[in-house]
Structure formats: C-alpha cells, structure tokens
Amino acid sequence: MAVDYVLAEKANDNTEVSETNAVDALMVLCRNDLNLVNALIIDRMDSAVPMIPQVASYLINAGGKRLRPLITLAAASLCGYQGDDHIKLAATVEFIHTATLLHDDVVDESELRRGRASANTLWGNQASVLVGDFLFSRSFNLMVEVGDLKILDILSTASSIIAEGEVLQLASSADMSTTRETYLQIVASKTAALFAAASRVGAVIAHQPDRQEMALKDYGEYLGIAFQLIDDALDYSGKQAALGKTVGDDFREAKITLPVVLAYEQGTPEEKAFWKRVMEDDQQNDVDFDQAMSLMEKYHTLDATFDLAREYGDKARKALIHLPSNDYRDALDGLIDFCIERDY
C-alpha cells in the first residue's frame, strides 16, 4: 500500500519543507520518527479482510495533521528518550483518534470529514462502526506490545474518559440547560484526555520523574481544551472553507458549544425562546443561522471563546516551564500558538 499521506511526503523531502507553521516545524524535527509511525500505521491497519484497510486508509490518509502522535514523539524526545517504543505509542494514539472519528461520523450523521465524503457516507454506518472497533482493538494490541503497565493504564483510562465524554455530549445535545461547566467537562473528556495521554506517555516511556510527567500531562490537557474551543468557535466564524466542514454544522446538529451557551446565559427571554426553538425543538428555518450569529455577535461570545482558548494556551505554556529547554520543547510551545491562531 502506497503511503500517500501528503504531509509525510512533505517531511520526507527536506528541500520542500517550509516552516510555515508550527506543525510543519514539529514534523521536520520528528520526521524520521514520523515516517516510522506512518509505516507502522500502514502495517497495522492491514488485514486479510480488504474492507478494513480500505476504510481505515481512507481516513488515515485523509490529510489529518498527525497532531496527537507528533505530540507523543516530541514529548518522548524532549525527555531524552532513546528507544523506539514511542513509535508504537504514537501509532496507538493515532489509531484511538481515528477510531473515534469513524464512530463520531456515525453519531453525527456527518456527510463530510476534512472536506471529503465521510467514511459512513461511502461504506455505510456498519463499516464505520466495525472498522472503528478494529482500529481501537489494534491500538490496544500496539500498546500491549510496549508492555508497560503504567502506560496501559494511562491509555485505557483515557479511552474510557473519551467514550464518557462522547456520551455526555450526546446526552447534552439539543439541551439548552447545558452549563459552561458541562461543556468544559465534555471538551476535557472527549478531546483533551487523548492530548493529555499522548503527551504524558512520552515522559513515562522515558522514565521521567512525576513532576515532568505531570507537566507533560498538563500541557496536553490544556492544549487539547484550547484546541477544541477553537474548533467550536471556528464552526461559527465563517472561515469554514479551509476547515473542510459545512458551515454551521454544530448549529444544525444542535450541538451545544460554548458560543451558544454564553449567548443563551445572557439572553433576553425572547432570545432564550429562540435558542430553545432552534436547538431543542428541531425547528430551524432559513434565517435562524443568521439570527444565531447576530446574537453571538451581540454578546461577543465568539471573542469570549477565543479568549478562553488563549487562557488555556497560557496554562499549557506555563506547564512547559517544568521541562528541559530544548528544540522539542520549543516546538511544543509553538504548537500552542498554532492551535489557537489557526483558521481551519
């Protein structure tokens, strides 16, 4: 199977890499490791059942940024790790992430993912559920091969927390009584838990003391929260073309994210009634999205969401202080700005 993963090719070829952003910079820094991770991913998503690599590679090669495995690689190298188990851990993390995406698309009934038809649109919900299960199982195979019980505990616990967060999000959808606390709990679980685990295992595999392990965990967690806050703001920010998503997906799916929670909290009784109608009663007409946008502008809730993301970015940056200063730490620091400033 050809590795047509475009960013890996970019990283392969020294001359073509321009350090236009922090992810590219991180890729250059970790490029040998990243190539090994990509090769391992291709190898381990293979199966005698052809539908599995078909569906899995469609998603895995779809131009994702490999953000989570890059964090694992950088965290391990930052801590001076010299072995090769971080390759397996990085692939584990990407498999967990990809399994989650496959199941998310079924849950959200998404038709698009990263600008292309989603896997469930092409192969059906059944294939998405089952290939997701396969990748999830393979992720456990990989981490078992590493054979470190502490790492197994961290990653299997993260998986439970992710699933819990996804269910909480489902239970809170179309429910305007969702508080900002519940929203943040969803974000911390469904998104930040994997960032935190991806980062933390880099320290564990390098046998670092607790302080550094916890610093990397905190970095990942805060970065993950900032990342998701930006995602949720971008869903309303009008720069959707680059995101490869339909504009206003969250609105139409009645997903209650922070920009909506904040507008509802501050809303007049009439405005609250509007939010309840469009979010809870599944009654949206052509002008409702514009009305929602103008209410979010009225209360500056997108700005507030971006501001909160910056606060979490600052926390992530402070966590890095406890770690050795080197190129990898600088790259992880740069990643914070990337996650916050990105417009896709």
Next chain:
Amino acid sequence: MAVDYVLAEKANDNTEVSETNAVDALMVLCRNDLNLVNALIIDRMDSAVPMIPQVASYLINAGGKRLRPLITLAAASLCGYQGDDHIKLAATVEFIHTATLLHDDVVDESELRRGRASANTLWGNQASVLVGDFLFSRSFNLMVEVGDLKILDILSTASSIIAEGEVLQLASSADMSTTRETYLQIVASKTAALFAAASRVGAVIAHQPDRQEMALKDYGEYLGIAFQLIDDALDYSGKQAALGKTVGDDFREAKITLPVVLAYEQGTPEEKAFWKRVMEDDQQNDVDFDQAMSLMEKYHTLDATFDLAREYGDKARKALIHLPSNDYRDALDGLIDFCIERDY
C-alpha cells in the same frame, strides 16, 4: 443499582436452583464467584454520565446466560486457581461481549434483542455506538488492573479478531459467492475467538503449562464454533419463540449462514437464481421465506449444520481430556451438550 439479573438471583438461593441444564449447574458450581462478577460489572459500568449505566444495564441485565464469564470462572477453578483476578477477567469478557452486542444491533439494524426492544431502538444508534465504546474501554481498564501482559495480549488480540470477523461478515452479507470456508472463518472470528480467550485466560491466570492452556483454548474455540452453528440453524428451525428473535432474521438481513451456503452449493440453476434474487438483489416477497425453508429441507442443510455443530462439540470434548478431572471439567463438558441441544 439493584442486581436484577435473574439467573444470578437464582444462583444466590440454594433451595430454588434446579439443575435443569448445564448452565444452571455451572452457575451453582461457580455461584460465589458469579455473584462477585455481577457486582463488579454493576460497579464498573457505572458512570457520572447517567445514560451509560442506563443503556449498559438494559443489556447486561437482560437475562443473558453469562456463558462466557462462566467459562472463565470454571476454567480458572478447574486449574486450581486460588486468587481473585479471575473475577476481573470474567467481567472483562462480559464487557467485550456486551460491547459487541451493542454494536451488532446498530450494524444489523435489529429491533429486538433477547425478546425485548434492542438498545438502539430505545436510545438510538448513537448511544449504542458510544456506550459500546465505553464498555469496550472499561474492559481494557479491568484487564490492565490484572496486570498480566500475556493475558492482555490474548484478550486484545481476541478483540481485533472479533472486529475482523464482524467486518468479514458485513463484507460477505448479500453475497452468494460466500463459501463454507469463509463462513467458518467468520464464525471462528466473531464468536469462537472470545470463547477461546475466555477459556484460555483461566489457565494462564493459574500459571498452567502450555498443554493445559492450549487444551482450554481449543475447548473454547470448538465450543464457540458449535454455539454459533446452532444459533444459525435455530434462526431457520422454527423454534424461534424461545430465542427471543423474529423468525428468519438472518434471511431478511441477507446474512449468509451455513444452511444457505449448503443449499446454494447443491442447488439447480433455478434454485441458485432464487437465492441470488432474495439474498443479493434485496427482493424478497411473502412466500420467499417458505421457499427458502423448503430448499433447505430438500438438501437437509439444517441437519448438516446441526451435525457439524456436533462434530465441533466432540472436538471440544476431546480437548477437555488433557485437563484435570474434577467437577469443573464435568460442568464444562456438560456445557457442550447444552450448547448443542438447546432450542433457544
């Protein structure tokens, strides 16, 4: 949360248990352990997100036979195991099984499971997918707690094989070119792999030599194949009321099972055209099921399926010879006849 699991209550109360079948006998033999397993299951399927225990307990308390965890408990006791890690392993196995059922119902678009509305009918596909993911993650948490890398390898490998088998079944559905070899591969993967792992880990936790470990693995694998063959025959055998399934589910879902494969293999060109129309072209009318039944009778394919199940039952029985002779071995032996003679 009340333990309303009826068979566990039965096992709790010495005076009310009648040894009407081998599963009841096994429950009596393992009743203290089984109560601990049930308590652990209740504890570990709990979550601060109420939808999780709601959906999970609906399925877990729905009167399943706890066949797989009972096999783990009996296998460990057969091998003289004296610790309590087999409780966690039995709960692990039941969680993997329950996660699979939740995802199966989404894949099959089933409306019934064990005679009641399926979870996806009540809570939607989304909840079934995500709560299945949660239980699957929790199963890994539990096995990580046991902390035995060999067992982690066995169970995580089994999970991959199950998912692979489910995808192969999906890819083979509505495909009359499915051979009996492919059918048996599906059965060995989606069903027998978990039976084999459930049985095998009983020997591993008791630190038994390879010969006994492999004997228990073989027992579980052959028993699992026999179990699924009977399931697939019962789907056409007309004793469906007790099975809690709609009659002819597999036929309507165009699931290609052995009774159909064998009738197709031996069919005249006209009969082959019939099978292709009803299975591949999704064109079934009111009399097609009766026609299918009469073709299976013509070639005695249900009898052949039962016969093959008995052959695998004999293999399972032979595997037990390599194990110490005691009450647990007798109970596992009795389970073979139960799996084959059951009419539900």
